[in-house]
Amino acid sequence: MNLIDYHVHTTFSEDGVSTPEACAKAAAGRNLSGIIFTEHLEFIPPPDSPEPAYVPARVLPAREYGLAVAAVREQWRGRLSVGLGVELGLEPHNLDAVPGYLATAELPLDYVLGSLHFIRGVLVQEPAFADRLGPTEAARLYFERLLTGVKRASSLGVCDVIGHFDLVKRSPTFGGFRLRDQRVHVEETLRVIIRGGLGLEVNTSGLRQSPGEPYPGLDTLKLYRELGGEIVTVGSDSHTAATVGLGSAEALEFIRASGFRHITLFSGRTPRRVAI
Ligand SMILES: [Zn+2]
Numbered sequence: 001m002n003l004i005d006y007h008v009h010t011t012f013s014e015d016g017v018s019t020p021e022a023c024a025k026a027a028a029g030r031n032l033s034g035i036i037f038t039e040h041l042e043f044i045p046p047p048d049s050p051e052p053a054y055v056p057a058r059v060l061p062a063r064e065y066g067l068a069v070a071a072v073r074e075q076w077r078g079r080l081s082v083g084l085g086v087e088l089g090l091e092p093h094n095l096d097a098v099p100g101y102l103a104t105a106e107l108p109l110d111y112v113l114g115s116l117h118f119i120r121g122v123l124v125q126e127p128a129f130a131d132r133l134g135p136t137e138a139a140r141l142y143f144e145r146l147l148t149g150v151k152r153a154s155s156l157g158v159c160d161v162i163g164h165f166d167l168v169k170r171s172p173t174f175g176g177f178r179l180r181d182q183r184v185h186v187e188e189t190l191r192v193i194i195r196g197g198l199g200l201e202v203n204t205s206g207l208r209q210s211p212g213e214p215y216p217g218l219d220t221l222k223l224y225r226e227l228g229g230e231i232v233t234v235g236s237d238s239h240t241a242a243t244v245g246l247g248s249a250e251a252l253e254f255i256r257a258s259g260f261r262h263i264t265l266f267s268g269r270t271p272r273r274v275a276i
């Protein structure tokens, strides 16, 4: 059935609480065939940056992280596929810093998620962001910034798949996300993703949170497919072993409902389609 979870944070992320070992065990317990760890990859912003670092205390220690994932991979060989990934912030200061980091870090990455979290110093998922601007303007601004980030990440070749595509709807005060209100920006962003050979994540954390649907929703995933999108992955955005793999089976149903008959697996940052 190819149940996967390609969005897992462990204690290598400052907001993760479980070890890689515990997350792999939880994944195997939920009958997943593969997981990829995606720790936050964020850099210290320059003093004049409007955006703070999401996880400001330290930059991901590449060597230590790579060794830890390699050990877990060895432990589960033949039973669970274990990948090494990162979730790269798409804010400008992160995109400035990431090429230099990747050039020198000893990090044989399988997968890079690109995600936008901060706009004007506020987390887009917080009520403070949408409340101040109103949902329509909040979404417009979010997709404008996401588009800029995706364009630049694509031209730099530093990311494979875009994470939690419409995260702006997460706040309980946002209300429902209406694709028709944001169609122009959403469509342009999806076209850049497709042209750049990037993919879209079906992020199941939205099922556990107030939207009650994945990021993105069904309309957006259908639009991505209609525009020629091919690469779809699944991630729970877990920050604890307790939620690893939650929603992975529902995500495959959701992906099928949008018309896809495959998902995409990653190894060494190379995509490979498998039937669902
Ligand atoms: Zn994220």
Ligand SMILES: [Zn+2]
Residues within 6 Å of the ligand: 007, 009, 087, 237
């Ligand atoms: Zn995440």
